Amino acid sequence: MTRPITKSMDIPVADGEGERYSLRMGPQHPATHGVLRVDLELDGETIVECTPQVGYLHRGFEKLAENKTYAQALILTDRLDYIAAMANNVGYCVAVERLLDISVPLRAKYIRTIVAEMSRICSHLLWLATHALDIGAMTVFLYCFREREILLDLFEELCGARLTFSYPRIGGVRQDVTARFIDGLQRFLDIFPSKIEEYETLIDTNRIWLKRTVGIGKVSGEEALALGLTGACLRGSGVDYDVRKHQPYDAYALVDFEVPLGSDGDIYARYRCRMEELHQSARIIQQCIDQLPPGPIAGPDAPDLVMPNKVPARIEAGTNVYGTGLIKLVRDRNLYISGDVYVATEVPKGELGFYFISDGNNRPYRMHIRSPSFIHIGALAAIARGELIADLIANIGSLDVVLGESDR
Amino acid sequence: MQIQYKPRRSWLGTIFQTEILQGMGLTLRRLFSRPITRQYPDERPQIRPGFRGQHALVRDPATGDCKCIGCMRCAMVCPSRCIRIRSHKDKEPGSRRVIDCYRIEALRCVYCGYCEEVCPVNAIVLTEVYEYSRYERPSLYFTREQLLANWDRFVAQMDKPVKEYVNPFWRPRGQAERNLTGPKRLPVPPEWSGEQQVVGRKWRQHLPPEQS
Numbered sequence: 001m002t003r004p005i006t007k008s009m010d011i012p013v014a015d016g017e018g019e020r021y022s023l024r025m026g027p028q029h030p031a032t033h034g035v036l037r038v039d040l041e042l043d044g045e046t047i048v049e050c051t052p053q054v055g056y057l058h059r060g061f062e063k064l065a066e067n068k069t070y071a072q073a074l075i076l077t078d079r080l081d082y083i084a085a086m087a088n089n090v091g092y093c094v095a096v097e098r099l100l101d102i103s104v105p106l107r108a109k110y111i112r113t114i115v116a117e118m119s120r121i122c123s124h125l126l127w128l129a130t131h132a133l134d135i136g137a138m139t140v141f142l143y144c145f146r147e148r149e150i151l152l153d154l155f156e157e158l159c160g161a162r163l164t165f166s167y168p169r170i171g172g173v174r175q176d177v178t179a180r181f182i183d184g185l186q187r188f189l190d191i192f193p194s195k196i197e198e199y200e201t202l203i204d205t206n207r208i209w210l211k212r213t214v215g216i217g218k219v220s221g222e223e224a225l226a227l228g229l230t231g232a233c234l235r236g237s238g239v240d241y242d243v244r245k246h247q248p249y250d251a252y253a254l255v256d257f258e259v260p261l262g263s264d265g266d267i268y269a270r271y272r273c274r275m276e277e278l279h280q281s282a283r284i285i286q287q288c289i290d291q292l293p294p295g296p297i298a299g300p301d302a303p304d305l306v307m308p309n310k311v312p313a314r315i316e317a318g319t320n321v322y323g324t325g326l327i328k329l330v331r332d333r334n335l336y337i338s339g340d341v342y343v344a345t346e347v348p349k350g351e352l353g354f355y356f357i358s359d360g361n362n363r364p365y366r367m368h369i370r371s372p373s374f375i376h377i378g379a380l381a382a383i384a385r386g387e388l389i390a391d392l393i394a395n396i397g398s399l400d401v402v403l404g405e406s407d408r
Numbered sequence: 409m410q411i412q413y414k415p416r417r418s419w420l421g422t423i424f425q426t427e428i429l430q431g432m433g434l435t436l437r438r439l440f441s442r443p444i445t446r447q448y449p450d451e452r453p454q455i456r457p458g459f460r461g462q463h464a465l466v467r468d469p470a471t472g473d474c475k476c477i478g479c480m481r482c483a484m485v486c487p488s489r490c491i492r493i494r495s496h497k498d499k500e501p502g503s504r505r506v507i508d509c510y511r512i513e514a515l516r517c518v519y520c521g522y523c524e525e526v527c528p529v530n531a532i533v534l535t536e537v538y539e540y541s542r543y544e545r546p547s548l549y550f551t552r553e554q555l556l557a558n559w560d561r562f563v564a565q566m567d568k569p570v571k572e573y574v575n576p577f578w579r580p581r582g583q584a585e586r587n588l589t590g591p592k593r594l595p596v597p598p599e600w601s602g603e604q605q606v607v608g609r610k611w612r613q614h615l616p617p618e619q620s
Contacts, residue, residue, distance in 0.1 A: 068487060071485075071522075072485070072487035072522075073487075075487045075488075075518050075520045076487075078518075107605075110608075139431075139435055146444055149444075153456075156456045156459065157456045159458070160456065160457075160458035160459045160460045160521065160534075160576070160577070161459075161460055161519065164518065164519065164520075166520045166521070166522075174525075174580055175458075175576060175580045175581040175582060176580075176581040176582025176599075176600070176605065176606075177606055178581070178599060178606065179599060179606045182606050198434060201430055201431060201434050202431045202434060202435075203431075204427075205421075205427040206427055206428065206431060207425070207427065207428070258409035259409060260409055260411045261409060261410050261411060262411060263410065272411055273411065276409075276411050288608075289608055289609075290608045290609045290610050291608045291610050291611070292606065292607055292608035292611065293607060293608065293611055294605050294607045294611060295605075296582070296584065297581075297582040297583075298582075298583070
């Protein structure tokens with residue numbers, strides 16, 4: 001399958017023989033899920049070398065956050081993984097709460113768990129839709145969007161936005177849930193298992209799907225750990241690691257759920273893991289709805305936007321932070337003067353970590369984001385090497401990368 | 409939990425390709441169900457209360473002007489710094505601030521709704537209007553007059569009296585009354601104020617019968 005490449009096409013030829021040649025896939029390629037460029041070195045159709053190039057969507061969030069207060073920087077996390085913005089918000093809030101030692105009321109923890117799992121379902125549905133579309137199953141795409149739409153409507157009911165929510169707040173959540181929201185969510189949960197069955201009917205045993213996924217993109221457990229994979233990519237290889245289970249935050253310790261594990265580590269195993277996670281997420285939401293306790297939605301020591309007194313007003317609004325008010329606040333609230341904290345949460349893509357360095361100011365001195373997509377793209381080189389170029393699309397899809405999160 | 413994911417297939421399925429037929433059958437059934445696509449320009453989506461759309465300054469029926477008191481909280485809390493306020497104070501003692509200029513760059517706004525939440529007098533609101541794209545940038549730098557006109561347009565298309573309109577961000581649901589300033593303590597449904605909170609099934613069983 002070699003053919004001569006003309007100079008006018010401006011594709012650099014690696015080898016004079018024309019046996020090996022380089023190809024740049026993306027950033028406009030529709031199957032790269034955004035703006036990912038992959039520099040490929042090919043031997044016929046086999047990938048010899050694969051170098052992912054990121055940075056097309058770089059917006060400098062880590063630097064921007066240094067000039068924003070903790071509450072203001074929350075809106076940046078919406079735009080990390082824009083498919084599951086709520087899970088990012090929750091991760092950010094959990095991290096800041098641990099940094100500033102803020103307690104969260106139980107009701108807020110349950111609501112956060114509900115919305116984080118809802119966004120996990122949203123993300124997995126979109127993943128399944130686009131992954132199946134890449135491989136060639138168009139129908140699943142439409143069916144998944146049908147259910148995702150219900151969830152987006154519920155999010156709109158809850159906080160007035162469909163994608164960039166900014167709903168959780170440091171020390172709680174912004175608004176209480178309504179009876180209409182809970183009713184709608186219950187109706188969704190009632191129909192959802194039958195919808196998962198529909199997707200599985202379409203592709204689970206479909207022989208084209210099996211040909212494209214089984215035994216392709218294999219990663220062993222040790223290899224996955226060495227590559228830093230997290231989330232369903234790691235669990236598909238049989239490594240039992242889930243932040244929700246092993247370092248529970250919010251209400252995850254209070255609900256009962258299983259961590260699905262695969263064993264083969266191929267694309268099909270990852271697919272099955274995510275499908276099983278849909279069931280588990282629905283189970284978690286159902287338990288949270290049943291157990292939702294009464295009480296306040298934001299803690300008494302939360303840095304409110306609705307300001308009860310003058311001191312939080314100063315810390316929120318970002319006026320002169322070295323004023324006298326802050327010294328007292330620092331003492332009262334155990335704000336770390338020069339401390340750092342790394343907090344990991346399980347977002348749909350994997351482990352999202354926030355690393356904060358605080359110098360006692362009302363804004364982070366440094367905020368580092370350990371985003372799963374970035375690390376998964378790095379692993380793409382090792383996974384795709386030696387495979388066919390057609391399987392690269394399936395590999396990118398199964399790693400579930402979002403370029404907004406990778407490039408930050 | 410180890411998941412079962414080895415696709416099982418009988419020899420009958422292998423020969424007759426039943427799994428393909430099953431999938432085809434599903435899509436065939438869907439052919440006769442009701443379409444779920446919303447034909448947008450003809451069919452309007454239902455906007456939920458609290459939707460964060462076009463900006464507006466609330467027109468005070470008493471004075472005919474905006475309610476803003478020039479406290480600068482919205483300008484300071486804004487993450488994208490898109491609000492610009494200039495105000496001055498009259499010479500007489502005790503007089504309120506006079507707003508000279510109130511500008512919002514809608515193109516920089518991220519629609520987080522923080523400004524609505526911190527405003528102590530509910531002067532600013534993100535309305536439920538979502539169709540206001542323009543071909544040129546200057547028409548999206550809203551001045552005070554434009555923001556008041558936005559409110560008038562929003563009120564005109566509202567199907568209930570203006571007095572009953574309460575934005576969920578003016579008084580966040582579940583927020584305790586003592587945390588709010590005077591004008592923010594609006595009359596809201598009991599569910600919003602936290603008196604009749606939605607609680608789970610397991611909690612309802614444990615509450616006394618008169619509360620549940």
